[in-house]
Amino acid sequence: MYFESWSALWQMGTHGPYVWSAFGIGVALIAANVAWALWHSRTVRADLKRQLQRQAMQEKP
Amino acid sequence: MTETARPVPGHFYLWSGLGLLVAVALYVFWQAPQPNRTVLVVGGYLLSVLFYFGAVRYPHWYWQALVRWYHQLGSPRHFYRISGVLLPYLVALSGGLLLVGLIWGLAFSPPHHEQGNSYRIIYLHVPAASGAMMGYMAMGICGLVSLVWRMKMAEVAIKAIAPFGATLAAVALITGAIWGRPTWGTYWIWDARLTSMLILFFMYLGVMGLQNAIADPRQAGRAASLLSLVGIINVVIVRYSVDWWHSLHQGSSMSIFGAGGSQIHPSMLAPLLISMFGTYFLFAVAVLIRTRTEVLWRERRSRWVKEVLR
């Protein structure tokens, strides 16, 4: 590691707030986007499954 | 479709040897910055060998494979199957690359000789910016494909690319602003690169807005295709016009990669390239997830979807 200690890594000279806030916001945004896509995929699947089951129920009797 | 293996002919060695010589000569005499030169020359050589084998030597097999690939990609069912196989590998690849690249960049690479540690934002900023740019290019190509060949999957792909591309553009803008504060002394400059990234962000929003405003999915897809195709021309013109505008008024000298090319020390380039490829793969993951969802929804009445969901 380039830094001597964890606190040095955290502070990065005087630039810690900039670097960590940039990485925090950026990674959070990207992760939120992927999570949103996954959540949407899950809800769509659940909806379609329910529809299918309802159709199957209607067809059986 | 099985082609009997033919022995590689002698003149192949001759031509590929000559090609290698030309590539090496290009590499030695070319004035471009070193990393770009390496990528271009090696990539060009590999591509030409691929092209030789494919298009010149075995054209029959090549075209057959291309057409089959195109049809499979264009068919929702095959796309769903293939992307399902691919997705876990892509997730692992992108996650691994991003983890290595970002941690290497944050904790292990040396600081910049003038900017100190604040430059470490580059490891997120540049991948996001280039991902947003490439995403728009991909969207424009999909737009062309969907308009010319009326390929359904291309319309779906546009709808899937836009949200992640917009997010990357936003990330590039935000991280750029935070980086600008310690480096330039201000969060925002109307620099050519910043301005064109902002316009790119708006254009992503425009495509998403148009998609959402039109109820019929086919019509929305085709409208978005046309808009993203027109947008690609605009992105290019904006890039140059803003540059020009600044040569009239104020300096665009603050941009990071100027006309002179960039010289990045290998100890900084390696993590940067790794996180860039990680971002591209993550882009592919996000697009595949959204495309799969959309395909399932659009094809919900077909038999294969019922089988998949069972």
Added chain:
Amino acid sequence: MSVFAATLRRELLLGLRTPAEIINPLFFFVVVVSLFPLALTPSPETLRLLAPGVVWVAALLAVMLSLDSLFRRDEECGALEQLLVAPGELYLPVLARLCAHWLLTGLPLVLVAPLLGYMTYLPVEVLDTLWQSLLLGTPALTVIGAIGAALTVSVRRGGILLALLVLPLYVPVLVFGAGSVGRALDGMEVSSVLAVLGAILALAVSLGPFAVALGLRISSGD
């Protein structure tokens, strides 16, 4: 060519019958520009510096607002459907419509611009560049905006969406248009900047109608 002439004549006559559609953008242009001295400062030095941008942005917004009426009326009375099912290429009728629309809404802006430039203390030598740049720029704005208008014609209350689609596409025209006036203000030669505006116009007029026609076809669900 008779298709072009006939459509142009018809559109001009129809437009002249509803003068509000001609006067409203013009009125908007004049009012917006005259708001700036009230909002900023009446000092000639400041206004002169800001005038190129102010006049150009106001003209751009006026053109954009006028676009809403470009295909809307045709769509409501069914003339658009008729146009789409008619045999032959859509290019010429579309081009004629755009020409008529520009003659009715864009040209008045160009004619009144020198007056507004004078009111914002632009030197008289610069007024030439102002109207020349607008003469080259506003038709390009009309054509580019028409692509957005064609795509949103079936969208109810598509006004804000149209702005979101079209404004990013307007950036190059704005940059070179306001840039040419700014350069003239600094006493530099402007012919090369005007040439770029001309190039954008030539590109927009020659390729834009294809995109507009395609957009209309897409919007009609074809």
Added chain:
Amino acid sequence: MNPVRKQRLLIVLGAFAGVALAVGLLLYAISGNINLFYTPQQVVSGEAPVGQRMRVGGLVVDGTVRRDAESLKVQFDITDGAGSFTVYYQGILPDLFREGQGVVANGTLVSQQRFEATEVLAKHDETYMPPEVQDALERAGHPAAAGGV
């Protein structure tokens, strides 16, 4: 040739003519003097028009930076190795402004030796390297270490 085909051909030819016209106009624009950026050599040799607003760029000459004690006035020479002249400026200089570094200044050329700047921008270096490498390059007298323009 049937009329529909003929019409289509005419349209395509017209569109091509339009694109060709656009390309021609662009070439004309590029051939004109768009760039308002001048190097010290051009300024000293009289190529840059005196009395006009323009942008100049060069390296700050070592030891020429003189700051006024009471006001924000500052003056320094810039050079590109083939000529040099003095830039006068009043205002706060950017953090990256240093002797030997590249700068870009916007302003008016008053005479061939005097440039009055309204804005001074430090040229952001395009090289990315660790401090040790920079030191090594400087010790070896490598020109890149001085910062390119």
